[in-house]
Amino acid sequence: MNTSLLIVGIIVVFSLLSMRISKRFEIPLLIMFILVGMLAGSEGIGGIYFDDAKITQDIGTVALIFIIFSGGLETKKADVKSAFFPSSTLATAGVLLTAIFSTAIVYSLTNFTLRESLLFSAMVSSTDAAAVMYILEDTSLIKKVRSVVEIESGSNDPMAYALILFLISFFKSDSFSFFGSIFFLLKQIGFGIICGVFFGKITLPLGNFIKIFKEEFLTIYLSAMAFITFGATSLIDGNGYLAIYIAAILIGNEKFNFKVNNLRNMKLITGLMQISMFVILGLLVFPSQLYGFIFIGSLLSILVIIGVRMLVVFLLLHFFDFTIKEKFFISWAGLKGAVPIIFATMAITEGLPNSQTMFNLIFYMVAFSVTIQGVLLKPLGKYLNLFQDQEEDHSILSMDELEELTIKKITLDKNSEYAFKEIKDLNLPHSTLIISIKRKDTYITPKGDIILLPKDIILFSEKTI
Template identity: 40%
Template structure:
């Protein structure tokens, strides 16, 4: 449609314009404390047919295709950066939120939609299923620069990375029940276990295969290794979905496996995937913004229904699901309250809302507009106040400091050597130690220390201080030993029980 309407050259120009607009929006979102996805979607609505009229776009099928493609890249990038040790510590609560929590949220919102809107029970439950899961793209981007306590951040990221499969399953199941009167909800239960089981098994299999292949295959250029990782991400989703498994779950699990194994060209692969995921996120949200028509979205009926359901989701359904899902799982009242507040909705609900439109269900456009309004409300209210809420609940962790410097490395894949970047904190056991006293193997050397944006040339008597960025050159086989030494923390002295 784009090429037919504008021509190839104009299509390239428009794509460049969208990317520039997205980058500017991301810059302002950081300054204003708003989730970037809001500004991305606003850009799409402004340049769409009801705005400046630059692009007319109403193809839900194309938006769905691009949305799924982008979500695969975003989940893959998020999984690569997730530490297994962190996930393992919150695996049970995260899975409980990703399954029981999604079902409870979907049921409560579905019942409310049935009672409040002019929808059948199945259509109401379909709407509940669509908005039932938190969104990986929104959560990853919002938490990335926020100084939330590690336990909270890990729980939310693990939940958002694993709850999409449940929302997809519920959405497709209700579409099937609405479209096919002969379908039974009991027939869908075996399908659920099949999808999740295949997603888990194939995710681990493809993750191991990808890691093995990247480390063993000798390609002509180091630039091909990041592309190889993307190819494995798409292959994981495609094959898993083709055989009836959960492609999203498989991609996240595969990325988790890859990111926690020794990897040749690790830095290049991670940087490439982060940039590619950002590009996909920008274009995805802008395209989803193009798909909605503001005159329909901001009609009195949609706004009224959307506000009521948004408030019920934020203040009733999500908290109820969180508190019930985390019973006896060692979370304080304040922590549960924060997890409830940080349940952002984003691209996944909007992409899922295109499925009823593509299938031509009755009231599908109404469902899409209400879901879009709920996402905007959630992102605006919750996304912009996460740091404030964490501060109020005393759940703020150490300040995240992103260095304004970088070390560009030549390719060292063939000699199995890596450069580790590590920032110390007040809790790091290595703080106060001299370099000569560290229990590093002989094949690991601290090559540079950056302190207060100044380069410190390290030698044996150099003392490590909190906030230092350490750059350590180490043979890959000794990386775990060095990492364990760096991540040792000072045992805190308990002065009282936690509230």
């Protein structure tokens, strides 16, 4: 036990060290974490033998729950509304068309049967939110494009998951029913939406009823509700990933105690989940088995991940107001990540034919995608002039941040939500009081009719309960 804990600690520390290397050389973090796992594996310097696809799948499922839930919590309703139709089109019809078009290519270039080709194509049909967001997090990509890329990558996994579940059941039953397949997909999506809205609406009221007064316990409660949402939805054959994404969006756009800190706590948990998921995927793969897939994997990556993706994006976004440059960037931003590899482990645990070949080939294609597309994504955005000149001013505090600081001081910016307003119109929380206002060298007594101006220095205090 002590040795195991030592090894886990060393792996985590090396994973964190790889983040520094990732930033310095602009290498996507996913690749670095996977490399740590491969180095720790049986063919690396660690010598750890691991080949349990079921454990990998279980860890991946838990990790995806946190990743999708955390992403949903930070998705703004305004962004969803502005990018809903293009992003939802790409997340649904885009996934389906990608799987269909890719099937023909995979079937013609591999020894997979038609059904295996379709299943393989479905596994690589969705994009990866974690990989895309990590690369774009410190950029000023124009909001119109960023919203589509973020929401699509966060919401297309459920569609791919539903398609894969259907295809696996199709493999097992060895029969096909058109109406049965349509009903299955509608049930997955329909129950996913219904459960997502239901749990999204009851989570905060239930938390208030329980009366959770500490932020760490609220984080635990939100995590538990994410598990309940996923589990309950899956039990009635709904799409659990879709449910937790919708529930998280509804929760994240409401005001609640310790909101900012809880979002940070969820990001912390998500970071640990990402390390766990990527490292164990690196442990699961045997590098010596990948050598035989270099040619076919590279060819499929170019044709499927880049070529088919570009065809589908240009086809579907033709009906929306996007320039050629914007469509090209959205196409290139369709990075693959851990999700296709997790999906591939499902084929192994189900004992499907050629499942190990699928896993190795998908693993190589993901590595190819993240390395090539990921490294070139930011330079491409700069070349296409899709990055804004000025970054967002992070010195401007939101109301949620103000609510969670016991004593806080801000200097108003001209773009602040408090500038040019009377104090009585600020709609501050009942627990928040303005202590003083400093304007140049003068201190002003806070009164309801005082108008706040840019460059005012304001000191706030929050009353304790």
